[in-house]
Amino acid sequence: MPRSQSPASLTDVLNLLRANTRGQQQVSIGDVLDAVGQRSFGPVVLIAGLLTLAPLVGDLPGVPTLLGLLVLLTLGQLPFQQQSIWIPSHLSRRQIERHKLTKGLDWIEKPARFIDRWTSQRLTWLVRGPGRYLTALICMLVAAALPAMELVPFSANGGGLALTLFGIALVADDGLFALLGILFTGGTLWMVISGLMGL
Template sequence: MSDPANLQQVLDRISQSAVRDRQVTFGDVIDTVGSRSFGPVLMTIGILLLSPISGIPGVPTLSGLLILFIAVQILVLQEGFWLPAWIMERHLPSDKLLKGIRFLEPAATFIDARLHPRLVLVVRGPGSYLLGGICVAIACAMPLMEIIPFSATAAGFALAVFGLAMISLDGLLALLGMLFTGSVATMILVNVL
């Protein structure tokens, strides 16, 4: 199966893995979106954090560990990535996952119609180091997001944007995601300090 080429394909594949009559594991979701590409996986983690799943205690921290594993591998330019079995075997509530996907589906067609390859160096080659570094910073902040309301949702949005930018090779979208991440980080720091 080829890697998904847009948001709708990622959502469709996640929906297929989240069958209501069984528990879905994170590994099931990763297998359906493609375990060779960083973009779909970052986007999937972002979508999970945008869903009601992010409200479950421990999910932001677990997501931070996943992001850290993946982002470090992006930085060393691995072909594909590896995640430990204890992460891949974690169960996700299918009903909440499907609810989050249904919420995002109306926007998928609108978003996919506006993305295309541009400013590719921002998401490939040297730009991938910058994206990886930002993802490491988000991952390190995730445990704090357990106590700051809605911050995990903002992180999920940023990760989904970065993943979608990598899938569509849209560097402009990645730059907008960086601007959003910087703005949210500044806002959190100003309010916490």
């Protein structure tokens, strides 16, 4: 897929990440933004969710928190109709080894192809117009909770899954996935609150 074209599916996002980071030993957050497009709010949410779920990436201490911060900074700019996504330079330079990223993408690839077969444009009021901002606010709530999720076993995976569902919804214009994301958000936040009260 041409780099200038916005990704329209989960597989498109994975292909962009592979193609536009090829030949690098280290991949920075800035590289990821460049790979999917500087105005691609949906793909950024999707990538943050996928990397939180991916083995060898999301399991690293601090990574869910870093990805949550990326989502907060990205979606916080959505109402201002920015021409490109701005993030602080110290965050943009944060890196991960590409071989770990590649292994995570390999793990996600087969489920991605399956999910893409089930996406379509439906319930679009949840991902366009005012509904898009509601979805963004819920994504930001999940992202803000990711640091606490690192303290409760397996809850960060729930947060990553919720972000992945919201990302798919925004990329594919599929509001059904946004509804699923809302359900997982509620369940995950309940798990986090219960877990923190039990500490």
